[in-house]
Amino acid sequence: MPKVFEKDGYKFFFYSNEHLPIHVHVRRGGGEAVFDVEPAVELRESQGLKISELAKAELLAMEHRELIIQRWHEHLNR
16 A cells, blocks of 8 residues: 555555556545545545545645656556
8 A cells, every 4th residue: 555645644545456547545544535636636435534634635635636646657657
């Protein structure tokens, strides 16, 4: 499970067998969400996160969007 980055208790990561579209998983506490990052950051699904936590996760994903895309290509050689 390659970590992309971690900030403010949010861990952004990929699974080893990822698939398109480019997306990132994020965990905080016992909750998890998935954000697509192309063409823009958009929540795909979530479980166990409060609305305020989702908003913060989305903001972090937007701020680090280019890093997420770069790490996606590095990890998956695409």
